[in-house]
Amino acid sequence: MSRLLAGRSITRHDEENNESEDDNELIATSAHRHHDKRFDQDENQDLENEGFGQGDEQVNVMAKIMKEKSFWIGIVAVIGLIGLSVLLGLVAYQLWTKPEIIPDFNENGGRKLNRTVIMVSIDGFRPDYLEMFQQECGNLSEIISNGVKAASMTPIFPSKTFPNHYTLVTGLYAESHGIISNTFWDPNFKAKFSLGSPESFKSRWWLGEPIWVTAEKQGKVSASFFWPGSDVEIQGMYPTYYKRYDGRIDYETRVKTVFEWLDSDKPPQMILTYFSSVDTVGHNLGPIYTEELRKSVRQVNDAVGLILEGLKQRNLTENVDLIIVSDHGMSLTPKSKIVRLTDILKRNVLDGVEILNMNAGPYLDMYIKNKTNIAPLYNELVESISNSTEYSNAVEGVYTKLNMPENFHFTNSERIPDLILLARPEFSILRNAASQLNTKGNHGYNNESPEMGSLFIAQGRHFKKGFNSPNRVRNLDVYSLICKLLEITPAPNNGTADNFTPYLSNNL
Incomplete structure (x- = not known):
């Protein structure tokens, strides 16, 4: 059963707030009353008519008063004009240099956000669950009606949880991003990577550049409430907000x-x-209709409904790009379809010293200390399997780095095992007679097999509405797609956003 990192819940320390607030504009007005010369003249005439100007002396005094009055009126007018000019200049300067203020609210009355992408992973959700549990998938169906859906999404090889979650956020094959399985060996470190172990939180395992690092480097704020690698320091960075995995939340x-x-x-x-319950039930009971799986699908559908409702309450449905994915599919693994390595070779070679083994089930791997032993053991396996119908029906291929299928892109890393026995879907390759199959469903098979297909649906500002494609997409291209949606430059990767062009609206 694939599980994400386990541990305590933490958050990154708060950073200083840089939110800009709208400046209040000062609107200055001025009023200037002009003295009317006729008013002054009429006022003087009235004084004379009422007997207040008798004789030449009175006339001269009156003229002197009027002359001084006109002088001071002129001074006041000049000062007023100078003040008005200065004030108008200051207002003009403020308007000219004031930065553009982005409105706090969008056209629908909700808070205006910059380009925003929310991606939700539903671990182990097969695309055909949408039909198998149609009554329980109302919110997921609403996204499809308002957005886009691919027939399926192809994971990378191996079709395991950690490699594919990290591919979704890096756009890299496992051989490039370093997380080649949920459990694996690094011969240079002489150490084992496994889920939730102290080693898994060390930066040295996580190669490439995940989307949160790309975003933060380019001035974006990122957040992760559970995603493989997001609680590990990568390139000296974490998301601005993150939580260390705790499945109890x-x-x-x-x-x-x-x-x-x-x-x-x-x-x-x-x-x-990230939501994990569908994968858990799929492992325990298989990818078939059961009451337990029905309840689990309804649980994650309800969680998606909370996201849709939160966006609606904030009038952000049309502004935020919402992507729902899964990391892989799920295959039935009946106990009637088991083969064991000890039966194929007629002996046990997994001694834990000369040959290390990390994985069994959909594929069985071997790290061989003495590299000269790789070819003889490979030939022995191929001969035994080809001479047995039982083994030939169960084993899809025996691979070394020399004959690994090209489409797996599973060669260029020292973490990749020296030998891999890959089972056909539904079959399990176990170590020995003591090994037991404890699950009815599993994944890790050929990534292009239909059973391993994963989910891709999306809605939002930059996606078409009601577009249901009959074609597959690749999870390898999702990283570049998110970079395109956020208008940031992707780090070098193996994918391309161009493969999602049919799903995007014209306003991108």
């Missing part, structure tokens, strides 16, 4: 926290979160 709390981040003074533009 319910989905409602995860969604609530995402919207608290969005409502903060420093809202993230790139948000990741």
